[in-house]
């Protein structure tokens with residue numbers, strides 16, 4: 150479902166004398182439906198960079214990335230947006246807050262985009278916010294004043310609102326207490342059970358061992374020193 154073959158990434162810092170940072174060389178990562186794979190490796194090894202390339206945020210220099218048979222590497226913006234709308238969910242580490250949009254609408258938005266009726270979308274969003282222990286008094290407020298953990302739970306509710314066939318998770322349990330961490334782990338297990346392919350970064354080893362079937366250490370794709 151998620152397929153990276155021979156992926157190479159380097160950054161050229163044009164504003165710093167054209168310094169080139171080699172990050173990944175010929176990375177191969179495959180995630181099958183129903184599988185959860187964790188990316189590991191030291192800080193700076195390139196875990197987030199690989200996730201961002203799969204999500205279509207960073208260009209792929211060499212190699213090929215496909216998600217559900219759709220080629221991400223070299224894709225135009227329209228293809229990437231369609232992929233994100235229909236196939237590939239992403240829970241980033243931080244919620245990107247849109248001013249004045251209530252939390253419940255942030256969660257319901259991917260469902261509305263998918264054609265859900267507004268009432269059904271809000272009911273589904275309410276169910277997720279309840280599960281993630283976001284107090285109902287906050288649902289109608291914009292999350293800019295929420296705590297870090299509250300914002301992250303809104304973010305997770307949004308990421309899990311749709312049953313995406315593929316899901317990218319960037320530290321989904323960071324800044325959560327034990328109770329909410331367990332809710333997130335349940336959401337991940339449910340997504341796997343319905344066949345989602347999940348690729349994530351989990352610094353919490355305990356969380357990783359509970360839901361991940363395999364680990365891929367991106368240090369194995371470290372470029373040879375130049």
Ligand SMILES: Nc1ncnc2c1ncn2[C@@H]1O[C@H](COP(=O)(O)OP(=O)(O)OP(=O)(O)O)[C@@H](O)[C@H]1O
Nearest residue numbers: 160161170172190191192193194195196197198199
């Ligand atoms: N947009 C960018 N421009 C320049 N360099 C970048 C950019 N994004 C990442 N890098 C560099 O790529 C390398 C890998 O970064 P990345 O964030 O992927 O590491 P990581 O394994 O996710 O680390 P961590 O565990 O600390 O989050 C780092 O050296 C970083 O400085």
